[in-house]
Structures are given as structure tokens and as C-alpha cells.
Amino acid sequence: MWLVRPAQPGDLNGIRDIAETQGPRLSSTLPRQEENLAAKIRQSGQAFAGQLAAGDAARFLFVLEDLDTGRIRGVSGIDARAGNGQPFYNYRRDALIHASHELGISRRVEVLYPSHALTDQTLLCAFAIDPALKQTDAFELLSRARMMFIAGHRTMFSDRMVVEIQGVQNSSGAVPFWDSLGRHFFDMDFETADRYSGMLSRTFIAELMPSNPIYVTLLSPAAQEALGQPHTLTRATMELLLREGFHAGCYLDIFDAGPVLQARTDALKTIVTSHCRELHAATADQGETCLLATGDGAAFRCTLASVSETLKGEVLVPVKTWQGLECSSGDRVRIASL
Amino acid sequence: MWLVRPAQPGDLNGIRDIAETQGPRLSSTLPRQEENLAAKIRQSGQAFAGQLAAGDAARFLFVLEDLDTGRIRGVSGIDARAGNGQPFYNYRRDALIHASHELGISRRVEVLYPSHALTDQTLLCAFAIDPALKQTDAFELLSRARMMFIAGHRTMFSDRMVVEIQGVQNSSGAVPFWDSLGRHFFDMDFETADRYSGMLSRTFIAELMPSNPIYVTLLSPAAQEALGQPHTLTRATMELLLREGFHAGCYLDIFDAGPVLQARTDALKTIVTSHCRELHAATADQGETCLLATGDGAAFRCTLASVSETLKGEVLVPVKTWQGLECSSGDRVRIASL
Amino acid sequence: MLVIRPLQETDLDDLFRMAGSAGKGLTTLPADRGMLERKISHARDTFSQRCAPEAGLYLFALEDIALRRCVGISGIQARVGLDEVFYNYRLSVTVNASRELGVHVRTPTLHLTNDMTDTTEICSLLLADSHRGGGNGLLLSRCRFMFLDDFRKHFSDKVFAEMRGVSDGGGQSPLWDALGSKFFDMEFAEADRLSGLGNKSFIAELMPKYPIYLPMLPPSARAVIGLVHDNTVPALKMLQAEGFNFNGLVDIFDGGPVVEAFVHNIRTVRDGINRHVLVRHQPVNLQVPVEERVMVSNRSFRDFRVTTIPAQLIGPDTVSLPRNVADALGVESGDPVRLAPLKGSWPSPIHSVRDYHKLDYGPRDFSSRG
């Protein structure tokens, strides 16, 4: 049985093992150094417990636990405010029309503008799962459990949400957009820049990122093609998010030009369709498989369960799943269809 | 009885009389010189008749006629493509975050970016009405008849629509935004710039408009306050458009910083709610007062009429209104509620 | 004898022929009869002070007296950018550094500027193939500095020249191919021609306005920024010897450099000396080597004339001019003239005849001091 719950100090090794199975982009929000990771888990614990100091960023980290084995098989996160109090950097892709009436020439000139417009929007981040689970319901559970948490703690999050999708990186590890633009200014390879971007201070981006708009036509052809394109490995993640109601707009990642997906929080499928019911025992393991969440803050738990609803506004759930959720008969639970 | 129909050469004097009762902003799209106005009416006639040369801009001009007196009491227009083949200039209001992690400083720095992003979207323009009619249904007829035309000729227009709302001008005629910004670069007063902007070539804007982004904090306080604010005289127009489904976004007029309203064409109230019915005679002048439109291209007519619908998908309309619409029993008409 | 004088209407045919054979790259003098006619007319108005000083276009003809033909032209535009807009790129540097990460990157960057606006430009130098060599090019070019010197109030304190940038045999410019062509929907030659016609609206309309970071251009384009065309190397060397330096601005199309100098620092200006004419009737051999010749001007605004004579004719207070030279200059005994070396600085014998307090050396002389 699968359970998504707040990360705890004891999950350190499990999370690190998962992080190591992932590509580089993950590290932007999930540090690999044990010390930093421990700090991140501690900070998440404070966020869940509502014990953040004033000014501290609310950054939530969830783990996917296999209750049968006790192993951590995935991790996902929410930053309540993208940028965590500092600017959240993107490129905004826009076009100017350069036209000469006299010469009868009109040209669409695409420009990348440095933008902080998504700063302070709620950011889904740090998604990593055991590759073996990619095709299972556990994948959807790990991702959407965050939306279940947001639905139950709506005021802690902003009205608009964003998520960064990893951009194009070819088989040799080269990132065409980085090689055509960022490399010239940051004087480091993509992995290094990506690692630094997970650091506490993002001062280095203000210091090193070119401050003027960039003409797309001057990028290499490969970089131009990569604009707004997701990495092939992120297809499942992206499709799930598009089904949730996210859409790709004009914002791009400053390092690899991957798309930044946007959504109105209150229009997300999970938030619109989930609803609260009273928990009661089911006699048999039957009904529709649903997301089932319960608990406030640090007590938040989300799992997959067979659910049948009654006409009285109750849900019947097999008792064996109650234990994982740490709840009992008559408790309020939130359910959402897969 | 009120009728909105395509402008015709014989309407020249009537339109000029209306234009002269208006404030300066109107002139951007409605020239005051007789010769230019005649050319504009001719061009509109070609657009309605589908006789435009390749590359010519489709610019439609409608008049509001009082059928009882034959007088022209108002005018309104649609440019199928904003900019009419040239760039459509706006400022896009955005913000950068200037933050120093070390010093604990974070500042939201607002910037106006020159933008052509709304180029080629369908533009509602040239709205002018006899001031005596501002509080009447004729006002709504004149404005919404355009949406009725679009609904009936949907493929001629783009999926997104915009309309420029006149910005703040104080009682002495001064335009704070112009005085703080445009005047320095265009070296002319607001009225002159506004008049030039109705010219065929907008080359002068490319030549004279500052090409770099503008920091809002460096504008005069009055100019900052005027950003995105409508002129008090445009309140009725703006409210009607907001009810139609337009909303103010981040785009501003480059001369007076008035708001540019945007909408998805297919989400506009008139376009969503209007529907086609078969015309039949009503025995009495009863039922709901509705917009009633008929005719393709140059034959387009729109009026207000008492309408009652039958269960058979017919509408019953008093015969006296048929004449103005130039239609007869059994014709398809489009109706929409006021 | 070859004499510099104001360009006049009767030079049109000669000028048209020269412009035609000059080919591309001389956009200020296109082989367009109507345009050349307007230029001549403009120049006539300038010398006769019928146009505002800042609108002045001073065009000088090199006349072969024997052939009665104009065999060269050179010009001074009193002020650029007052009617049309005058564009350059400024080659600047952007530094991005993070002490925390130990990164420090300097990025050469092109910024669009109009900084030469209201400055005097020397321009339009053209010499007939038949008259190349023998110092004729030097005379055509340097005579302008004698004019600038004598009539400084008509010009800015600083003067500049745009040097033709690198292009290949087919007229293709590496910078244009990498940058301009991506914004202007035309060939380099066409853009250059349109720009030369003076109506630069299309530049304002089509030009990229934001800075261009050079690392984003291919090496072939970066390499030519600030470089001159091979054919222009001699002209650049001549101007450098006059004291002109690269001022950090380059042409927006081909990346050719702008060189500039303060008028008071131009070698011809610094070396200029005044003498009074003494017309001599003994024959003089005017055909001495370039090194031994000097320019002599009649210091007239409306009918400015310059020719060359042997340096040995200069005395402590006077200069001896043969009759035909005096006639060519339109001067008589007692009239003031001004003299300056034709090539390089004064040949050493001249030292002895110059006023002591006017002795000077340019920077170049000092670099050897050690």
C-alpha cells in the first residue's frame, strides 16, 4: 500500500537514494549533499507544523512510502511562494514587429525578456520517483497528493500555480539553449549552474544573468528549436499536469528554456473535483480507486483506496487502509477520482 | 427606430458632425478631414463588400441611423486586424524584482515594455455617439451591433479582441502620462500626436517612440496614477465592454496610458448568447427588447425590436421593424438580449 | 599642376564617371546623376553661405589644370545626424561577476547609439584611377584639415571619419550576414544604398534596439568588428598618422570603425604655418618627390584652393611662389597663405625656419624616448 506523507528526518537516506536515480534538473530544488538535504527536511517539517519563523519560506516536501516495506520510493514538493522570498527568474518569450511601411517589409522579431512575473506564485517542484513506478498509479498519487494538500490548506497558497518542466538536453548531455546563451555569461557548464540554482541565495543569477532582452534569431538553431520544449523523459509528468489543468504559456526556464506550466489554483482538476466525506468502513475491497487524503499540516496523509460513496455523504473505505491514514470512523476525509 | 448599418458615402456629413462632438482620442481612428473620412468610408465599403485588394486592411465602419429622421447619430468600427498590417503599439506593464539577499532588500520595480503583442487581434474602435443618446438603448445597440456582425462573420475576425479605452486627461486638457513621457520624444502636444496616429503610416511611432523599457518610478506621480485608468467620460463604454466579457490586462495605450481591454472573441456575451431564428410577424409590439441583426456583408443591418420566441425556433417581430432590416418572413435573423 | 578648389556644376560629368567606376562601398557618392547634381548644388550653397552653417556640405574637387578636368573629390559634412538620424554601434563591455562563485566574465557588447550626432565628418574621398599615386590622395584628404583649421567655427571641435568595414569580393559582409540580415529583409548592398540615400526611417523601423552580446555572433562576424576593408587600410593609416584614433564606435552594417580627432590635435593643423606670398618669376621645378613637397592654401572660404610646392620655397617669413602657382591659388605678393607638409611631418630642413614657440611633436615621437 502506498502512502504520501510529509517528509521526516528519518527519510533522509531514502530521499537521497531517490534523488540519485534522477537527472540533473531535479537537484535545483532537491540538494544532494546530506547536510543540505537534512536542512531541507527540517525546514519542510517546520512548514507542515506551522512553526516557520516570520519571513521564512514555506517549502513542503512529501515522500511516497511503500507501507509494506517501509521504503521511500518517491518525493515531491511545493514551494508556497516561487522564489522563496527572492526573485523567481524566467524568460518571457514575446515578439516585436519590425515593419517598414515604405519598404513593405514586416518582420516578427522574437525576444526573450528577463522576467520575475511568476515570483510568489505557488510552485510545484522536487518531483522524483523510483523509475520502476513511472507507469503506476503511485506516480499519479505522488504528484496529485500535493493538490490534495493544497485543497485542504488553500489559504496557504497563492491563486496561481506554476511548475517548471525540464527542457531539452541531448543524449550527450549537452543543453542547446544553455550552450547558446547562459554558458557565455555564467562561464560554467549546465550541471554546475543547475546545482548552484538550488543554493540558498540566488544573488549569483542577478549577478551573472544578462540583463538585456535576448533576440531569439541570434540563438543557435538548436537553441531556437529547444525553446519551450520539454525533455522527452518528462512526458508523463507533463501530461499529468496538463490533465490537471496546467498549460504552457510564454515563460521559459532561464537555463534550459524548458516550458513553465501555469494554472489557476482554483481551476485545477483535483481542487475542483475533490470533496470531503465522512469515513466509514467498507465490508469489501470494492468501488472506484481514488485518492484519499486526511489530516492537517504535519498529520497530512494521502493514499490510494477503493472507495464507494453512500447517498448520505459518507465514503466506505476498507479498514486496512485506515491505519496508513491514521484515522478512524467518522473522520472527515477528502477524496478525488484518479 | 434605430438602425445600425454599414457606413455609406452619403453618410460623410453625418459622421463628421458626430466626430466633432467628441473628445480628441476618437480621432485616432476617425479622421476629421473630409477627404480622409471619405476614403475611410470607401475603404469600409470595400471591406463590407468583400472587395478589398490583397493586403488591404479590413476596416469596418458602422453608423447609427435614426430611421424616423434619417439622421446619423453615431458611428462605430471594427479593424479586423489591429495595426492594419503595421505594428499595433502598446506598453506592457510588468514588474521586475530587484532584491539583495545580503542586504535583505526586495523591491518591486515596475517597467513599461514597448509591445506589439496585440498586433493582428481584432480591434473595436471609432466609437462615437450623439451625447444625448448616452443613457439610451441606442448606445448599447451601436456598440454591440459590432459583436452581432462578428458573430455572423466569425471567420473574418481573430480569436482575440481588443479595445482601447481613452486614458486620463484632466480638465485643462493635459494628459499626465503624455506630459511625463511621450512629449519628451515626440516633441508635440498630445492632440497632435493623437491626430498623427490616425495616419496611414505609423512609421513615425517607430521613429519617435523610445525603444527602451521605461521605469514607472521615474514617471511623474500624476502619470503613475494614470496608468491603466480610464477617462471618466468613458465609464459607460467601459462598463458595457466589461459586461460583454472584456477585461483590463497589462496593456496600456502608448499616448495616454489608458487601459487596453482584451477578450476571447468566442467568450463574448453577445457571441455566446446570440442565436439565429426564423423571422415571423408579431401581431402586437410585445415581448423582450432585443438586438436583431440580419444580412451578410454590406447588407448587414441591426436594430432593436420587441421579440418573442416560439417553441418552433421562430421569432415573432413586429412587421414595422422589418422594413429597416430589409428582410421578409422566413428570413434568418440573429437575436441577442439587451 | 593639380589644384584643390570647391566643387562646381561643371564637374558633374567627371564626377559621374568617377562614381561609376568606384563601384560599391562609396555610399555617399552613388553613381546617380540626380543625386550628384543635388550634392554639387548643396556644396555651392555651402561655400557661398546660402545654407545654415550646420547644414554645410563642403565638397572639394581636385582639378588637373592641364586637362581641365576634375580628377578627384573629397568632402566635409559640417554636422551629421541633424536632418536624418545617424546610427552607430558602440563597442562596449558588459561585466558579470559573482565573487561567491569566483566567476568574472567580460562580454563585448554592441549598443546602438547616436553619439556622433552634431559632429563634423570627413567623407566622400574619391580619386580617378588615372591620378593615383604621387601624393594626390594625400592632397585630397589633407587639404580638408587645412580648411577645418582656418574655419573652425563652422565645425565641431572633434571630427570623425567612418572607415569601410570588411566585406568579401562579392560584397558580402560577415557582420551583416550574422546580424543585419536577420533583421533587415534585404542584401547588404541594398541596405548600404538605402542608408546612403539619407532617409534612414527604415533603420529606426527595422534595427534591433536592444544591445547585442557579441558571444552570440559567429566568430567570423566578431572578428571583423572594428576592422577596415583591405582597400581602406591606406586611408586608415593616413588618418592615424594625422592623429585620428578609433573611438569605440563601429558601423551598424559592416562593423567598420569610426576614427576621430580633435581638430587642434590633427597633425596637419598642428604643423600648419603662415607665410606671406612672394611671387617670383624664375622658373621652379615643381616636380619634386612627395617627401619634399608641401601643401599651400589660399585661406579663402568661398574659393578655397590648395596646391603643392617644393618645401625649399619656404622662407622665414615668406614663401616664394612661381607665377602659375600664384595664379592657380588666386594670390598675389603679400597675400597670406598657409602651409603644411604633404606627407608626414615637416622635413627636417624646415625646422630652422619655423618659429621656436611653435615647435611640437605628436605622441608618436615620444614613444621612442624610453
Place this chain on the structure above:
Amino acid sequence: MLVIRPLQETDLDDLFRMAGSAGKGLTTLPADRGMLERKISHARDTFSQRCAPEAGLYLFALEDIALRRCVGISGIQARVGLDEVFYNYRLSVTVNASRELGVHVRTPTLHLTNDMTDTTEICSLLLADSHRGGGNGLLLSRCRFMFLDDFRKHFSDKVFAEMRGVSDGGGQSPLWDALGSKFFDMEFAEADRLSGLGNKSFIAELMPKYPIYLPMLPPSARAVIGLVHDNTVPALKMLQAEGFNFNGLVDIFDGGPVVEAFVHNIRTVRDGINRHVLVRHQPVNLQVPVEERVMVSNRSFRDFRVTTIPAQLIGPDTVSLPRNVADALGVESGDPVRLAPLKGSWPSPIHSVRDYHKLDYGPRDFSSRG
């Protein structure tokens, strides 16, 4: 006797006292003991060549031999902007024109640049109140040009100085109030102090990056761009007399101008002459007026020393130095020294003793030629 020599550890107390009484506006020498100690240590490493040439900070002390006290300091930073980022605004012009409408507008515009990066800066001039006048300020400032001249390979061809801009009695800067304060959440003095500390991350983070169109600033702010503080006028005049010119760049905070010169064009450099020492034992009256004094340097890199002597001691090949002056410079008979005027150019009697081929005049002398 006052002697220029490298700053050393024992000067710390004197330096701290001077920095304390100098007040605001000298951000490169704050009254911070630890900072001053690091500066001295840096200078010691520089003179002893223990740091990379481009990281060099040359700080000179003016020692009052009688008092055994450091009474002044001046400096040269070998290269700016290599560790931190060095910012200026370039005062440029934007031209917008429409021929069709007959409009032509020139808009002064400030562009953020790092164009002084990798250039040598003269800086940190400070003189104790007790020793003002008598040419001591001149000696402190101009001794640097003698050093630059003798050790050119350690420096860039061009050197510059940032001049303090306009601020009122309360330390308020009109440009800061109109521009900087709208982006930096701090007082001018605080920004200036932070900038002086050398970690300029906060500038990269908070500074407006897009060009600033000057018509959008109030007249009070526009008026001070490129102007110097009243107290800095004498320093500016001194540098202008040396041949420094405004280079179009201004300070990003207070709008003070950057002036620059090519080393080979600096008057002290151009006027420098070499002589061999002849130690004389007759007493000499060293207390002659400033106009009659000249600087004499020992031409040593590691222990550079300069003092002033009467010009009359200069002979055609040698210079006569009293014993105490020779000792102060650490030279003996036969050693080479270099001489340059303390104030202005050479007093006229010197002419006769200079090598003929080294005679030269700056542009200023020519402007009077007519």
C-alpha cells in the same frame, strides 16, 4: 622636508587619523582600522611584487621627515573591475527623428556600462589639514604620474580618475535623490559606503539595467550630471592641466565625471627629463616658491621616492642635490633621477637645459596661435 615614499605599516595611526577627519566622500579610504590595515598590507605586497601586477594597489605616503609622520596619501589602482564589477553610466545621446513630421529630438540618455574595466585608476588622495598649501597637494597627486611613466608596463595605456559629484552640505546628492534612491532602499551615504567596501553584488541586484532617459529626471538631477563637487574643483583643474578630459562616463550614484588621459599625453610624463645625481655639500635654500620647484624621483619601483627641489639645481646633464635630499631619496652621485615640474609646465629658464628633441607643448599652447 616632505618626501613621497611607499605607504608602510607604521603609517596606520596617521592614516586612521586623516581618514577620520576627512569625513564623507572618500569611500576608498574609510576610517575603518581593519580596512586601512588591509589596504596597507595590499600596498606592501604590491611594491614588493608579491601580488599579480593587475591586482596592484600602489599607495604613496607623504612623509614629513622632521615630524616623522605621514601627512598625506595618494594611490594608483593598477586595474579596476577585475575582482568586483566596476560600474559607470555613459552619458549618451538618443536621437528620434521623423522627416515626415519634421520632428528631430535629441534625448540625453544614461547607459549602464562597465567600460573602465581593466583600466588604471588614480585614487585615494588625502592630505592632512596641517600640510595644505605650498604645493603638497600637487606633489601627492603628480608623483603618481612620475611612477606611471617609469613603470608603464604595470598599468594600462589610459588612466582615469573618478571625481566626486555634487552633493549638498547634508550629503544629499540630487542625482541620487532622483534616481538611485528610487531603486536602492538606502541613503546615498550608505550606498556609497557599501560600494567602497568593494563587494558590489548589491549594485548588480538593485541597479536599474535599462537606459535612463534624462528628460524623465527633474532639472536638479539633470543639472549635476558630469559636474564635480565644489571641494573637488581644484583637483579637477589640476587633472585637466595634466591633460585629463571628461570621457563621457559618470558615477552611478552622484553623477560625478570620470576624467581620463593616455599616460603618454600626461603633462608630467611629457615634461619628465632624466639627469644624473651630483651630490653637493654646499647648503642650498630649499624653501623656494612653488613655481620654482621641481619634483625629483629616484625611479625605484620597490622604494619609490619623490621630493621637491629648486629648479635652479638642474644642469644640462646632472642635477645637484644637497646631501639631505640625496639621503631622503636614497641616491648617490651618478645615480639616475627623473625630474618634472611641480606646478604647471617647466619654468622658462629650464628650456635651455633640455634636449632639443624633447621639446614639446600640449594642445593648450596651440589654442593661442590663431
